[in-house]
Amino acid sequence: MTTTMDRPASAPGQSRRSKPLIERLNIFTALALGAISAVVVWQLALHFLPQIPDGQQYFNREDKITLLSMVAWFIGFMTGIGALIAPFRWLMGKDLSHDENMFYAGKDLGVKRYFRFTTDHKVVGIQYLVMTMLIFFIGGTLAMLIRTNLGHPQGGWIHPQAYNSIVGTHGIIMIVGTIIMVTGPFGNFIMPIMIGARDMAFPRLNALSFWLVVAAAIPLIWGQFIGGITTGWTAYNPLASQAPLGMDGYIMFICIFAISTMVAGANITTTVIRMRAKGMTWNRTPIFIYGTVASVALALPAFPVFFLSQVMSAMDRALGTSFYDTTHGGSGWLYENLFWIMGHPEVYVILIPAVAALMEMAPVFSRNPLFSFNVAVLGIAGISGLSVLVWAHHMYMSGWAPLLNAPFMLTTELISIPTGMLFLVLVGTLWRGRLWVTMPMASIFALLWNFMIGGITGIYLSDVPADAFLHGSMYVTAHFHYTLMGAGLTGALASLVYWFPKMTGRMFDKRLSWISFWMVQIGFNVAFMGMFLVGLAGQPRRVEAYAKIFSRGNLITTIGAYVIMAGMLVLLHGVISSWRNGVKAPMNPWQAKTLEWSVPNPIPLENFDVLPMVTADAYGYGKAKS
Amino acid sequence: MSLDTQKRPQWWKKKDVKQTFVFWLILTPLLGYFSSTIQIRSIGAPASETMAGVINLIGLFTWVAAPVAALVGAMCLTALLSKRHYGDNPPEEAENEIRNSPRANALWVSVSAVLCLFALVVGLVVFQKDAAALTDKTAMNINVTGQQWVWNYDYENGVRSADLYLPVNQPVIFHVTSKDVKHSFWVVQMGIKIDANPGYVTETAVTPNKIGIFDIRCAELCGLLHAYMQNKVHVVSQADYDAWVKTNATTEAAA
Numbered sequence: 016m017t018t019t020m021d022r023p024a025s026a027p028g029q030s031r032r033s034k035p036l037i038e039r040l041n042i043f044t045a046l047a048l049g050a051i052s053a054v055v056v057w058q059l060a061l062h063f064l065p066q067i068p069d070g071q072q073y074f075n076r077e078d079k080i081t082l083l084s085m086v087a088w089f090i091g092f093m094t095g096i097g098a099l100i101a102p103f104r105w106l107m108g109k110d111l112s113h114d115e116n117m118f119y120a121g122k123d124l125g126v127k128r129y130f131r132f133t134t135d136h137k138v139v140g141i142q143y144l145v146m147t148m149l150i151f152f153i154g155g156t157l158a159m160l161i162r163t164n165l166g167h168p169q170g171g172w173i174h175p176q177a178y179n180s181i182v183g184t185h186g187i188i189m190i191v192g193t194i195i196m197v198t199g200p201f202g203n204f205i206m207p208i209m210i211g212a213r214d215m216a217f218p219r220l221n222a223l224s225f226w227l228v229v230a231a232a233i234p235l236i237w238g239q240f241i242g243g244i245t246t247g248w249t250a251y252n253p254l255a256s257q258a259p260l261g262m263d264g265y266i267m268f269i270c271i272f273a274i275s276t277m278v279a280g281a282n283i284t285t286t287v288i289r290m291r292a293k294g295m296t297w298n299r300t301p302i303f304i305y306g307t308v309a310s311v312a313l314a315l316p317a318f319p320v321f322f323l324s325q326v327m328s329a330m331d332r333a334l335g336t337s338f339y340d341t342t343h344g345g346s347g348w349l350y351e352n353l354f355w356i357m358g359h360p361e362v363y364v365i366l367i368p369a370v371a372a373l374m375e376m377a378p379v380f381s382r383n384p385l386f387s388f389n390v391a392v393l394g395i396a397g398i399s400g401l402s403v404l405v406w407a408h409h410m411y412m413s414g415w416a417p418l419l420n421a422p423f424m425l426t427t428e429l430i431s432i433p434t435g436m437l438f439l440v441l442v443g444t445l446w447r448g449r450l451w452v453t454m455p456m457a458s459i460f461a462l463l464w465n466f467m468i469g470g471i472t473g474i475y476l477s478d479v480p481a482d483a484f485l486h487g488s489m490y491v492t493a494h495f496h497y498t499l500m501g502a503g504l505t506g507a508l509a510s511l512v513y514w515f516p517k518m519t520g521r522m523f524d525k526r527l528s529w530i531s532f533w534m535v536q537i538g539f540n541v542a543f544m545g546m547f548l549v550g551l552a553g554q555p556r557r558v559e560a561y562a563k564i565f566s567r568g569n570l571i572t573t574i575g576a577y578v579i580m581a582g583m584l585v586l587l588h589g590v591i592s593s594w595r596n597g598v599k600a601p602m603n604p605w606q607a608k609t610l611e612w613s614v615p616n617p618i619p620l621e622n623f624d625v626l627p628m629v630t631a632d633a634y635g636y637g638k639a640k641s
Numbered sequence: 642m643s644l645d646t647q648k649r650p651q652w653w654k655k656k657d658v659k660q661t662f663v664f665w666l667i668l669t670p671l672l673g674y675f676s677s678t679i680q681i682r683s684i685g686a687p688a689s690e691t692m693a694g695v696i697n698l699i700g701l702f703t704w705v706a707a708p709v710a711a712l713v714g715a716m717c718l719t720a721l722l723s724k725r726h727y728g729d730n731p732p733e734e735a736e737n738e739i740r741n742s743p744r745a746n747a748l749w750v751s752v753s754a755v756l757c758l759f760a761l762v763v764g765l766v767v768f769q770k771d772a773a774a775l776t777d778k779t780a781m782n783i784n785v786t787g788q789q790w791v792w793n794y795d796y797e798n799g800v801r802s803a804d805l806y807l808p809v810n811q812p813v814i815f816h817v818t819s820k821d822v823k824h825s826f827w828v829v830q831m832g833i834k835i836d837a838n839p840g841y842v843t844e845t846a847v848t849p850n851k852i853g854i855f856d857i858r859c860a861e862l863c864g865l866l867h868a869y870m871q872n873k874v875h876v877v878s879q880a881d882y883d884a885w886v887k888t889n890a891t892t893e894a895a896a
Contacts, residue, residue, distance in 0.1 A: 170868075175865050175868070179865070245865075251823055253822050257864075341839050342839075342840065347823060382732055382734045382735045383735040384738055384739070387746055388741075390741075412835055412860075413836045413838070414817075414835055414841065414843030421768065428760055432753050435750070435753040436749070442717065445716070445717065445720040446716060447720075447723075447736070448720065449734070450725050450732075451728075460717055467710050467713060475702055477764075480691070480767040480771055481695050481699060481764075483695070484684075487860030548679070551680055551683035551684045552683050552684065552685060553829035553856060555827070555859065555868075556860070556862070560868045562856075636734050637734050637737060
């Protein structure tokens with residue numbers, strides 16, 4: 016290693032020479048550079064962009080200025096965080112030295128590494144965890160605003176425009192939060208150790224994927240101050256093209272987040288395919304790994320389409336194209352198609368890893384092998400495969416292609432078969448097990464309950480005649496909250512408690528985990544049962560006021576929502592207090608058999624001194640050993 | 642498998658299997674009855690054949706799903722009721738190592754495939770009926786135009802109205818379009834809905850079979866006052882309808 020001789024190894028700050036650029040960059044330089052770039056480009060655009068003559072209504076100068084400033088923010092932020100240093104070095108024909116790479120990995124940096132472009136997968140995992148909690152905090156606050164406004168039939172204390180914006184922002188921010196809630200924290204922190212790797216295949220892409228999420232968040236917040244996202248999270252055109260400038264924030268947010276998802280997807284997929292420990296054949300690979308890979312692999316075809324749909328939306332707004340404008344040869348149905356080609360795989364991007372995480376925990380807490388590993392893999396594969404073929408069931412009532420309703424009804428209902436397989440695996444694993452009563456164990460039962468309701472109501476919705484009544488009603492809202500929150504979030508919260516000892520070195524406070532579990536689950540079921548009822552009675556989605564007949568159901572939902580909020584706050588308290596002064600965790604508190612429990616706490620920088628060899632799968636529980 | 646038949650009692654004679662079976666027998670009717678009744682009660686009385694069909698579908702699907710949900714519930718209950726372990730340290734390992742059961746897998750998958758097929762066929766039959774209504778020659782045609790945030794109705798006889806009046810038991814086809822953004826034309830108690838798209842005409846059909854006043858709501862977020870984009874459909878007897886057309890035609894002419 017001659018490169019290490021270039022610059023003597025020295026702890027940052029102790030060097031006599033001024034610190035090299037790479038050591039100066041962190042989140043603060045990124046925020047500063049991003050803000051400066053945005054302001055500069057904004058001013059330049061304001062002065063130099065030509066005025067648009069009257070009558071050319073399809074060009075919008077303000078949209079151009081906003082989008083340009085946001086792009087400038089994005090480039091400035093990513094430069095300021097240091098994402099461009101390594102690519103720039105390559106352009107110069109050099110590479111990073113070993114020391115620089117170790118610096119990037121966060122060696123000896125302590126807490127500072129969490130505020131930098133750090134490549135260590137464990138740091139990225141923690142960053143994602145905090146980010147997810149922040150997103151849920153904001154999205155949850157917005158949900159409480161919605162529910163409070165709906166506590167009374169006349170709503171009223173939030174202006175309709177602001178209300179629509181809150182609904183849209185709650186929607187998109189929660190979708191993003193749930194997309195990253197399992198694959199972000201646990202897929203990054205736990206997954207590489209679980210497969211016996213020292214890091215991800217592309218550590219710098221890993222850091223990039225996280226900082227892209229941060230970069231994406233700002234345009235969304237920015238959008239709130241320039242008119243908001245008044246279109247719901249679907250942002251259907253032509254409503255989106257007449258929406259205020261806040262829509263540009265949504266567009267930039269989606270574009271940057273889509274890049275992040277693609278980068279993370281390529282990285283995780285490659286890591287799992289290439290870097291599993293010796294002996295970890297596909298049928299010895301833990302089921303959580305399958306879930307993670309299925310999720311990010313599904314995102315790989317889905318998110319480029321989403322990206323594209325938003326680029327076209329931005330062009331319609333700012334450049335006078337007419338992709339979605341019927342009067343000039345476009346079609347709103349095109350947008351709906353592009354959106355749902357992303358949108359339906361996306362719900363499984365959220366759901367699969369959460370269910371797979373619970374499938375990983377089921378053997379641990381029932382001391383029983385995973386029932387029918389092959390069926391579990393088949394179920395995940397089946398859902399993934401079918402999920403790209405069902406998008407138009409969101410468009411049964413759009414009038415786009417009535418003849419296609421029957422085939423899409425077929426593919427949609429077929430998904431119930433692989434989904435049923437996941438139920439079989441979970442129930443089969445619990446069957447005749449020795450249940451260790453913990454919060455993750457209880458979460459498996461909660462998932463079975465919630466996902467059963469979410470799944471069965473999904474069958475009603477997949478049925479075209481029933482959907483003619485239910486589509487666009489609160490019934491749909493309740494249905495997808497049952498799947499994404501009742502099943503998805505339940506799995507994510509269980510994952511948090513389960514992997515908390517490995518991620519923080521401390522046990523999650525047992526009492527608090529139970530209190531929050533019961534509050535969230537009871538509050539959830541109260542809230543969304545009430546929502547099913549008002550949906551059946553005929554209340555449309557996304558309304559800020561409703562007829563008197565719906566008031567009882569809405570009141571029930573609002574009360575349930577407050578219970579969920581209280582439960583989530585208890586959980587937040589549990590996270591903070593356990594992280595700060597919880598009981599120190601042993602290396603393997605659950606006596607589980609996957610590899611992440613074989614590394615000491617705290618985990619060394621490159622996880623394993625000697626890479627492990629795998630000779631059996633991780634589910635060798637039960638007395639009758641073969 | 643061979644071990645099972647020689648040493649242990651046959652699987653259906655085991656205690657936990659019997660227990661699960663009893664739970665299943667109890668849970669199935671309970672789940673089926675309560676979830677179908679509660680849902681159907683919330684929907685309220687239908688105002689057309691189509692809506693009656695939707696209600697039947699929801700009831701039927703609920704009853705068909707009940708045994709499956711009950712089986713999962715029964716197995717969960719059995720698992721929960723036996724051999725729980727509390728504490729900070731893991732329990733002993735489970736006694737049987739059940740890693741797989743091809744029989745159970747095959748049974749589970751084939752049952753779910755049959756149920757899926759059933760749901761599909763039932764759905765298609767009803768769907769076919771709804772689709773056939775669109776080609777009914779005896780139906781009256783009404784053009785529905787959505788715009789932010791009202792509905793307008795144009796009748797074949799030239800009457801234009803902001804209120805929808807329909808004669809009872811007369812098939813009607815709605816031709817729906819929009820002037821600005823997407824709306825969704827939802828006649829709640831008649832169980833029909835179709836998006837109103839700018840630049841295109843979409844169609845839906847229904848035969849109201851009950852005199853009364855019912856709700857029309859917009860079911861697609863359409864901007865600021867989406868929540869208020871609703872009005873009523875008055876289903877009246879043929880005589881009342883004719884009278885309404887007469888008064889309305891004259892007011893239109895006068896105006």
